[in-house]
Amino acid sequence: MMLVGGVVLDESVVSSSFEVRGRATVLVRQLHRSNIHTAICYGLDLSADKVRELKRVAVDCSCECFLLNASMDDAVNEISTAWSDVRGSILYVVSHNKDPFLELNCHWLVIVVGVEGVSACDNSSLLYINKLEELPLTICRLNKKAIGDAQIVGYIMKPSREEDFAKRGAFPMYPTPSRLIFLPLTFEIPLSSQLKEVDVVLHKATDEIVSIELGSSLESCTRITYTTGMQEVQRFMEHHPDFVVIDPLDNIFSVLDRLKIQLILLGLQDLNVEGCRTIRAPHFLKVNNFRVPDLAQRLSEAKLSFPSIVKPQVACGVADAHNMAIVFGVDDFKDLSVPLPAVVQEYVNHSSTLFKFYVLGENVFHAVKKSTPNSVNLMKSYERNGLRPVMFDSLKSLPIDTENGHSGDAVSFKVDDLDLGLVKDAAKWLAGKLDLTIFGFDVVIQEGTGDHVIVDVNYLPSFKEVPKDIAIPAFWEAIKTKFESKKMKRVTGTLSP
Numbered sequence: 001m002m003l004v005g006g007v008v009l010d011e012s013v014v015s016s017s018f019e020v021r022g023r024a025t026v027l028v029r030q031l032h033r034s035n036i037h038t039a040i041c042y043g044l045d046l047s048a049d050k051v052r053e054l055k056r057v058a059v060d061c062s063c064e065c066f067l068l069n070a071s072m073d074d075a076v077n078e079i080s081t082a083w084s085d086v087r088g089s090i091l092y093v094v095s096h097n098k099d100p101f102l103e104l105n106c107h108w109l110v111i112v113v114g115v116e117g118v119s120a121c122d123n124s125s126l127l128y129i130n131k132l133e134e135l136p137l138t139i140c141r142l143n144k145k146a147i148g149d150a151q152i153v154g155y156i157m158k159p160s161r162e163e164d165f166a167k168r169g170a171f172p173m174y175p176t177p178s179r180l181i182f183l184p185l186t187f188e189i190p191l192s193s194q195l196k197e198v199d200v201v202l203h204k205a206t207d208e209i210v211s212i213e214l215g216s217s218l219e220s221c222t223r224i225t226y227t228t229g230m231q232e233v234q235r236f237m238e239h240h241p242d243f244v245v246i247d248p249l250d251n252i253f254s255v256l257d258r259l260k261i262q263l264i265l266l267g268l269q270d271l272n273v274e275g276c277r278t279i280r281a282p283h284f285l286k287v288n289n290f291r292v293p294d295l296a297q298r299l300s301e302a303k304l305s306f307p308s309i310v311k312p313q314v315a316c317g318v319a320d321a322h323n324m325a326i327v328f329g330v331d332d333f334k335d336l337s338v339p340l341p342a343v344v345q346e347y348v349n350h351s352s353t354l355f356k357f358y359v360l361g362e363n364v365f366h367a368v369k370k371s372t373p374n375s376v377n378l379m380k381s382y383e384r385n386g387l388r389p390v391m392f393d394s395l396k397s398l399p400i401d402t403e404n405g406h407s408g409d410a411v412s413f414k415v416d417d418l419d420l421g422l423v424k425d426a427a428k429w430l431a432g433k434l435d436l437t438i439f440g441f442d443v444v445i446q447e448g449t450g451d452h453v454i455v456d457v458n459y460l461p462s463f464k465e466v467p468k469d470i471a472i473p474a475f476w477e478a479i480k481t482k483f484e485s486k487k488m489k490r491v492t493g494t495l496s497p
Contacts, residue, residue, distance in 0.1 A: 003146045003174065004109075004139050005088030006037035008066070008079060012095035013113050013132050014040055014057065015050055023133065023188070026159070028061040030136060030184055033166040034173035037083050037090075039064040041075065076108065087174070088146075093135060096128075111138065133188040139173050140183045141197060150179040151483055154198035156233065158207040161462065168468040170475055177473075178480045187229040195236045200244040200483050204460050205230060205252060209317030214257060214341070222253050224317070244486050246479060247459070251435045255459045258315045258343045259286050264433055265454055268426055277419040279426050279443075279452040282346035286313065289340065290333040299330070299344065307347045307375050307382075310389075312339040316458070326390040326399060328382050336389060348453050349374040350444035355418060357427060358440045358463040360471070361478025364427045366420075367465030371444065372398050417445055423452060430457070437482050438475070 014024045031038040040058050042051060044067070058065040064082070068075040083090070089109055096114040108125070113135075115128040129138055144150045155162070155171060162184065165171055171182040185194050185201075195201070208230035213223040226234060237245055254260045265281030272278050285302035287295070287310075299308070310325045310333075320339050326347065327333060354371035357364060372378070381390055381399055390399045423443055430441065440461035444453050463471050 003088035004036060004091055004142050005086040005174065006039075006079075006083050006090040007031050007135075007139070008039050008041055008090060008092045008108075010092065010094040010098065011040060011042035011046055011050070011054055012098040013093055014054060025057050025061060027132060027135065028057060028063055030166065030171075031139075031173070032061050032063045033169065034139075034171065034182070035169065036139070036172075036174050037064075037086050039066055039079065041066040041068050041079075043068045091139070093132075109142075111135065131189060133186055136173060136184055136186075137189075137194055137197060140181045143173065143175055143181050147175055147179060150175055150181055151199040151480070152181045152183050152197055153200045153202055153479060154183045154185045154194060155202040156185045156208070156230070157204035157460075161204055161207060164462040164464060168464070168472060170468075170472050176476050178476050180476055180480060185233070191229065191232045191236070195233070200246060200479060201233065201237065202246045202460075202479065203230075203233070205249055206256065206317040206459065212256060212314050212317055214313060222257060224249075224253075224256070242486070244483050246437045246482055247435070252459045254434055255436075255439070255457055256315050256317060257313060258311055258345075259284075259313050259341075261315070261457050262343060262345075264430075265457075267433065268429070268454065271422070271425055271429060277422055277450055277452060279419075279422050279454070282348060282453050282455055284346065285344045287333075287340070287342050287344055290336050290342075295333060296330045302344075304344055304346055307378055309345045309347050310336065310338045311343050311345060313341040313343055314339070322394040322396075324392055324394055326378060326382075326392075328379065328387075328389070332389040337391065345455070346453075347375065347378075348444050348451075348455070349447045350453075351447060353445070355423070355443040355445075356440060356461075356465060357423060357443060358438075358461060358466060358471070359427050359431055359436075360438055360463070360474040361481050363474040363478070364424050365463065365466045365471060365474070366418075366423070369465070374447070417450065418443075419452060426452075426454065437478055 009028065014028070028038060028040070038061070040054050040063065042054055055065050066075065066079055079090070089107065091111055092108045093111045093113060096112050109127065110125060111127045111129060113129055113132050115130065127138065129135065140152050144152055162171070171184070173181060173183070175181050183194065183198060185191065205226065208227045210225045210227060215222050234249060237243055237249070254264060262281055262284045268279050268281060272280070283303040285298060285304055307326050307328050310327055312321050312323065314321050323338055325336055325338050327336070350371060352371050352373050354369045355366050356369055357366045378390065378399060392399055427441070430439070436459060438460050440458050440463065441454050442456040444455055445451070446453055
């Protein structure tokens with residue numbers, strides 16, 4: 001059996017799916033970005049309106065569209081010629097109620113959609129699936145069977161995040177050089193049938209959070225409620241402890257709680273050497289009530305001065321987790337709309353320069369971005385805002401110095417001021433502390449002292465600032481290494497329960 005290198009979707013399976021919230025378009029896009037040739041075909045008997053719709057889908061998904069204007073054999077020859085560089089066999093996907101597919105007399109494999117009570121069973125050159133949503137699973141299964149020693153990585157995350165990864169080629173159904181095959185897990189078909197086929201689950205579970213209840217103390221557990229689908233994935237992982245997950249759900253709890261992360265970052269002081277650059281956590285204070293009478297004293301004891309940045313303690317997974325404020329005095333706390341409990345964090349003057357670091361297994365990459373302005377320019381925004389706190393959503397926009405027409409100060413910090421070795425040591429230390437395979441963190445360099453301050457940590461970032469020809473192979477390597485490591489522990493009997 002050859003690898004699946006191309007997929008031709010007959011209009012009979014694409015047109016019938018338009019009413020189901022655009023799932024066909026999503027599928028075509030997934031196939032096209034899976035390192036697999038993808039096309040839609042239609043016959044002369046199709047109405048002009050449907051032809052226009054098919055061509056629109058093809059354009060939107062950057063795939064080809066073929067007219068079957070002669071016999072099926074001629075159409076096969078036309079497509080085969082156009083895809084002379086295809087690496088593997090071609091699948092023809094057609095609805096069960098269309099007869100012409102029986103006329104095929106070539107080496108294509110035909111997948112018939114809509115056969116009740118049959119699940120991807122095979123009969124010579126025919127395969128049968130119940131729903132079009134089963135096609136990715138079928139392709140992944142075929143590709144794994146074709147090359148033998150390969151791993152299927154089932155991934156789950158919100159569509160916009162999947163798009164960020166997939167358009168850079170991160171999720172191919174065609175095997176990577178390291179023999180990884182990526183399967184988009186879907187809630188449209190039973191998860192059990194998908195999970196039993198995968199070797200690794202890659203997730204962004206924070207995309208599937210319904211609610212978070214923080215523990216009453218640092219020792220107590222955070223209670224997270226996931227969507228129904230994610231709960232099923234969670235139960236599967238609990239019942240299969242030797243299953244490879246990137247990363248275990250318990251391991252991401254720390255990055256959901258800004259207070260816990262701040263406390264973990266205090267341990268960075270162990271990396272510092274006298275006479276060398278310092279890497280540290282920002283000064284911080286947890287606040288349960290903005291109207292307590294001794295707030296000014298508590299801020300002073302925590303080494304916090306103004307301006308300071310106020311963040312919800314819950315770091316992600318809920319709607320208002322990114323609603324923040326920059327305050328310039330104690331009075332600014334009185335009517336502050338930042339959700340409680342909150343963390344008041346030191347605002348570090350950093351010449352509008354942010355270093356974003358990405359840890360992909362053993363590899364560490366970074367990018368330089370513009371950031372918020374120094375306090376002198378923030379004060380101008382404060383004054384223009386009628387001496388009210390500067391409110392913002394950190395996912396949508398950051399406070400800028402609009403008067404000067406750019407993001408605060410010019411990005412004047414030289415990259416040479418970054419102690420890359422120090423930050424890479426911190427990345428390795430963090431990976432061990434958090435027990436995460438893929439994560440990111442933000443570093444700013446304090447003006448005057450040169451202190452490197454880690455101001456944020458997040459799980460499974462898109463690392464889109466890193467060139468894809470560098471980042472994507474490192475991404476695959478991190479997943480493969482994690483799988484091999486757990487496999488070795490299983491063999492040697494050192495795997496924790």
